[in-house]
Amino acid sequence: MTTTERSPLQWPRAGADRLLEVENLWVEFRTRRGTVHAVNGISYHLDERETLAVLGESGSGKSVSAQAVMGIIDSPPGFVTGGSIRFRGEDLLAMRPDERRRVRGDRISMIFQDALSALNPVLSVGWQLDEMMRVHRGASRRDARRRTLELMDRVRIPKARERVDGFPHEFSGGMRQRIMIAMALALDPDIVIADEPTTALDVTVQAQIMQLLKELQDDNGMGLILITHDLGVVADVADRIVVMYAGSIVEEAPAHDLYGRPAHPYTRGLMDSIPRLDRGDARLEPIPGSPPNLARIPPGCAFHPRCSFARDRCREDPPPLYPVDRRRASACHYWQEVVGAR
Amino acid sequence: MTDTTDTAPGAESGAADLRRVPGPTPAALPAPGRQASLWGDAVRELVRSPLFVAAAVVALVVIVMAIVPSLFTSADPRSCSLSNSLERPSADAWFGYDLQGCDYYARTIYGARASIAIGFLASATAAVIGIVLGSLAGYYGGWLDALLARLADVVFAIPIILGGIVILAALGSRGVWQVALVLFVLAWPTSMRLMRSQVLSIKQQDYVQAARALGAGDVRIIVRHILPNGIAPVIVYATIFVGVVIGAEATLSFLGVGLQLPAISWGLMLSVAQNRILQAPHLLLFPGLFLSLTVLAFLVMGDQLRDALDPKLR
Numbered sequence: 001m002t003t004t005e006r007s008p009l010q011w012p013r014a015g016a017d018r019l020l021e022v023e024n025l026w027v028e029f030r031t032r033r034g035t036v037h038a039v040n041g042i043s044y045h046l047d048e049r050e051t052l053a054v055l056g057e058s059g060s061g062k063s064v065s066a067q068a069v070m071g072i073i074d075s076p077p078g079f080v081t082g083g084s085i086r087f088r089g090e091d092l093l094a095m096r097p098d099e100r101r102r103v104r105g106d107r108i109s110m111i112f113q114d115a116l117s118a119l120n121p122v123l124s125v126g127w128q129l130d131e132m133m134r135v136h137r138g139a140s141r142r143d144a145r146r147r148t149l150e151l152m153d154r155v156r157i158p159k160a161r162e163r164v165d166g167f168p169h170e171f172s173g174g175m176r177q178r179i180m181i182a183m184a185l186a187l188d189p190d191i192v193i194a195d196e197p198t199t200a201l202d203v204t205v206q207a208q209i210m211q212l213l214k215e216l217q218d219d220n221g222m223g224l225i226l227i228t229h230d231l232g233v234v235a236d237v238a239d240r241i242v243v244m245y246a247g248s249i250v251e252e253a254p255a256h257d258l259y260g261r262p263a264h265p266y267t268r269g270l271m272d273s274i275p276r277l278d279r280g281d282a283r284l285e286p287i288p289g290s291p292p293n294l295a296r297i298p299p300g301c302a303f304h305p306r307c308s309f310a311r312d313r314c315r316e317d318p319p320p321l322y323p324v325d326r327r328r329a330s331a332c333h334y335w336q337e338v339v340g341a342r
Numbered sequence: 343m344t345d346t347t348d349t350a351p352g353a354e355s356g357a358a359d360l361r362r363v364p365g366p367t368p369a370a371l372p373a374p375g376r377q378a379s380l381w382g383d384a385v386r387e388l389v390r391s392p393l394f395v396a397a398a399v400v401a402l403v404v405i406v407m408a409i410v411p412s413l414f415t416s417a418d419p420r421s422c423s424l425s426n427s428l429e430r431p432s433a434d435a436w437f438g439y440d441l442q443g444c445d446y447y448a449r450t451i452y453g454a455r456a457s458i459a460i461g462f463l464a465s466a467t468a469a470v471i472g473i474v475l476g477s478l479a480g481y482y483g484g485w486l487d488a489l490l491a492r493l494a495d496v497v498f499a500i501p502i503i504l505g506g507i508v509i510l511a512a513l514g515s516r517g518v519w520q521v522a523l524v525l526f527v528l529a530w531p532t533s534m535r536l537m538r539s540q541v542l543s544i545k546q547q548d549y550v551q552a553a554r555a556l557g558a559g560d561v562r563i564i565v566r567h568i569l570p571n572g573i574a575p576v577i578v579y580a581t582i583f584v585g586v587v588i589g590a591e592a593t594l595s596f597l598g599v600g601l602q603l604p605a606i607s608w609g610l611m612l613s614v615a616q617n618r619i620l621q622a623p624h625l626l627l628f629p630g631l632f633l634s635l636t637v638l639a640f641l642v643m644g645d646q647l648r649d650a651l652d653p654k655l656r
Contacts, residue, residue, distance in 0.1 A: 068554045098559075105557025112555075117548035122381075122570045131566070136557055183556060 017048040019223045020069070020108075021193055025083035027061070027068050030076065035297045036338075038064040040247040041083070046191065048162075051217065051224040053234035053255070055270070056244035057291050062227045065244075066193045069225075070110055071100050087191070106136050109184040115176035115194035120170040125179045132186035142154035151182040155212060174205035178212070185216060192217075193225045198233055210237055231274050235259065240327075243267050246292050246302035249321065253328040263330035263339050265307045301332070309334050384650040391650075397642035404636045407451055408458035417448035419606055420427075430624060437628045441614065449606055450628050456518055456607040457636060462589040463522035469580035470531040473573065475530070477564050481545060491538075494531035502528045503593055510599040521600055525587050533576050533583075539595025540572030578648040592633050599648030608633045 027039035031217035041060040046052050056062040067073045068080050071092065085092045087108065092100060112118035122127060129151060130144040139147065145164070155178040168176055177197065184192050194213065198206035214237050217224050228234055234241060234255065241258045243251040243266065250265040261267040269287035289306040290296055298305055304314040313333055321329040324339070332338055388394045407414055423446035429544065433437040437446035479487040505528045506521075513520055544550060553567050594600030595609025596616075603610060608629040615625035 072551055074553045099558055101557055104555060105559075109557075110552070110555040112548055112552050114548060118552040120549045120553070120567050120571070123566070131558075132556060135562065180552075183552075 014313055018045060019048055019050075020046040020225075021086040022065070022069065023084050023086070025065060025085065026081045027064050027073065027078060028081055029078050029188055031270075031295075036294045037297060038078075038247050038294055039068065040297075042242075042244070042247070042249045043083075044242050044249065044252065046223045048223060048227060049217070049221050051214075051222065051226060051230060051237050051239050053226045053238035054244060055228060055234060055241055057229055059291055060244040061247035061294070062229075062244045063195055064247075066110070066195055066225065066227050069193065070104060070108065072104075075187060084285065100265045102136075105132065105189070106187045108191040109187070109189040111177075111180050111184045111192060111194040111197045115173070115180040116168060116200075118180055119176065122166055124165045125171070126166075127254075129164075129179070129183055129186060132183055136187055143177065147186070148182075152179075154216070155179070155182045157182075172251050173201050174208060175203060177209050181209075181213065181216070181294055183322060185222075188220060189222060191223045191225065193227065195227045196229070197226070199228070199230070203254075204232065211232045213237070231270060243270070247294060248302065248331065250303065250331045251329065252321070253324070253330075257328055261339050263324045263328060263335045264303075264332045265309050265338055266303050268341075269306075269339060309337060343476055343543055373592075384647070387650040388646060391646055393642060394646035394650075397639040397646070400635055400639035401643060404454050404632075404639070405458055407454040409455075411451045411455065414451045415445075415448045417445040417572065419444060419448040419452045420604075423479040424456055430622075440611075440625055441618070441622075446628060447624065450608070450632055452606045453547065453608045453611060453629060454632070454636070455631070456601055456605060457588045457591060457609075459518050460522045460591045461584040461640070463518075464525040464529060464587045465580050466581040467526045469533050469576055470584065471526075471530045472533025472535075473537050473569070473576055475638045476534040476576075477541050477568065479534070480541025481560070481564055481568065487538075490534065494534050495597040497528060498531040500528060502646065506594050508600050510594060516600065516602055517605070518601070521591055521594065522587075525590055529583065529587070533579055536576050536579055537572065540575060541568055544568045544572045549647075574651040575648075575650065578644050578651065579644075580644075582644030585644070588640070589634070589637045600641075 022045065024041050024044045025039055025043070026037075026041055029036040029038055041264075042061070042065060044052065044054075054062045054065070059140075064073065064078075067078075069085055069092070073080065080093060087103065092103065095103070119125065126145065126148055129148040130139075130141065133139040133142070133144040133147050149160050152164065157163060157175055157178055163171070168179070171179065177200075181197075182196075196333060197213065198209050201209060210233060213224065216222075223236075226238060227233060229264075238255040241251075241253060241255050241263065242249050243258075245266050251258065251262065251267045253263065258267060259271070262271055266287070269285075272285040273287060275284060287306055292302055292305075298315075299318075300316045301307070301310070301314040301319050306311040307314065309332070311334070317333070319331045319333045321331050322335055324330050324335060330338070345371055408568060420442075422442045424443045426435075426439040426443035429435065429439040429443075430642055431446075435447060437450055440446050440449065475490050479490040502525070509524045509527075510521065513524075519624075528562055548565050550563060553563050558566070591600055591607070592609030592612065595607050596613040600609055601607045611629040611634070612626060615622070615629070619626055
């Protein structure tokens with residue numbers, strides 16, 4: 001077993017450093033064409049100072065589960081139909097709307113994928129940053145502005161003083177994402193959820209933004225949930241990874257273990273479908289088929305139609321999360337085969 | 343589902359990034375500041391448009407006319423002498439005299455007040471009520487939306503002039519307030535629908551979601567994020583509607599169900615003039631001219647404003 005973990009996590013253990021605990025969360029969208037089962041009973045947790053990556057394709061439910069944590073699912077059509085989301089032991093789903101609103105942005109905040117569309121186009125970036133301090137802390141204009149400039153320096157926006165009154169469209173993609181990060185960090189939250197924070201950016205800028213996030217996390221000591229479809233992005237920063245498929249968690253593992261020896265066929269497929277220079281064979285092996293329609297998830301294991309390990313049992317019997325070792329779990333009946341195969 | 347753009351990183355997102363940055367690069371901007379906003383751009387564009395400036399000057403003159411008519415004429419529109427009845431325009435009386443022998447120039451000037459007052463009252467209240475109800479209906483949806491939308495449909499189905507005739511004919515006294523009220527009652531659904539559709543589309547924007555994720559409440563989201571982004575079409579409509587209301591008031595007064603004598607209004611003047619169109623054409627000409635120019639001015643302003651606020655037309 002691997003023993004060189006970067007974070008002192010123990011799984012599954014609830015300690016004093018447990019920041020967030022999502023348990024058996026269900027989310028569905030009731031549309032005219034039927035009910036879309038976006039999140040189906042997922043559980044995960046986040047500890048103090050930890051980086052958790054939630055990995056999955058479009059429509060795997062990764063963003064929806066984050067929105068459920070934030071409490072920003074449009075309802076209707078979206079409904080959280082079950083489970084609990086405990087932040088420092090307190091169930092967010094049981095809170096009154098105004099209590100919950102005070103948690104948002106202040107204790108748990110969020111970074112969005114496309115900062116251009118996530119910033120209000122008619123307000124200056126300085127105004128939008130000031131707003132955070134003024135709404136949540138009742139800061140005066142002057143104090144808020146001082147803090148805004150401090151934040152802009154901190155996310156390394158050059159000439160913050162000159163650019164503070166600029167509008168979002170006057171900033172480059174990377175700079176806008178820095179503004180977005182500054183807004184999310186404005187109130188020193190305990191948890192930051194970053195939903196595809198680098199997807200809309202150039203590759204070189206992606207690396208800078210991830211580096212910045214990592215540094216800020218080290219300084220602030222916050223927990224970070226990184227939602228992404230990009231294995232490359234999470235490789236360097238994540239402590240632990242949960243992989244989602246069709247609204248369920250199919251594998252959970254420390255980052256190092258997951259990369260070394262995936263224990264679920266889907267994770268394996270993801271690994272095989274990214275280009276790697278360190279392997280001799282340059283051929284990519286895409287996962288056959290396409291992700292299921294969440295309104296009609298296949299019975300049994302949702303992945304079975306695309307799985308090379310699938311047998312009859314997989315078509316009927318939905319696999320539970322089998323513990324692979326102390327810190328790992330895989331929702332595959334034949335995980336031993338998957339780990340063993342190479 | 344909300345996982346929208348899981349595009350592959352790399353060359354593609356680089357190109358997308360270039361596409362998303364409109365206008366000059368940050369380095370080429372004149373100075374950092376607030377000038378670069380939608381409204382700032384619009385104002386600069388409007389000031390450069392001769393058509394807008396001309397229309398604005400006409401509108402401004404008429405507004406000043408309505409507020410302080412004595413700036414334009416020293417004559418009293420109500421001191422009349424029958425000996426001057428129906429006299430043609432002359433150097434002494436530029437617009438001639440009407441049937442009662444009142445100075446027609448003075449009456450035309452004083453007639454602006456009723457038009458402007460009704461135009462602004464009806465269209466401002468329609469815009470404000472439309473914005474408030476449209477925001478509520480669009481933002482909260484559900485039964486509130488259904489109720490307001492049906493109510494708007496019912497009112498919307500009534501033609502404005504026909505509805506005006508029916509309601510005003512039933513009212514005993516018809517002054518500026520009554521006419522403005524009736525026109526407002528018949529007109530608010532349009533601005534409400536406009537605002538509602540704006541809110542519906544802006545509500546889906548990421549920045550509204552982001553604002554909510556960062557802890558903004560409903561009121562703050564509506565006032566700070568949705569209104570500034572969605573109000574432009576309603577303002578354009580309200581500007582055009584000032585002209586429409588002025589025309590409607592004149593029409594109603596002309597038909598005898600709008601303002602009543604002894605009020606002074608262009609519509610009333612036209613109504614009186616129609617019987618003597620061959621005998622005294624100047625009675626029709628001057629109020630008609632003022633009315634058309636005023637209506638035209640507001641329509642042109644609204645039109646120019648719409649062009650200036652729509653970045654796609656630049």
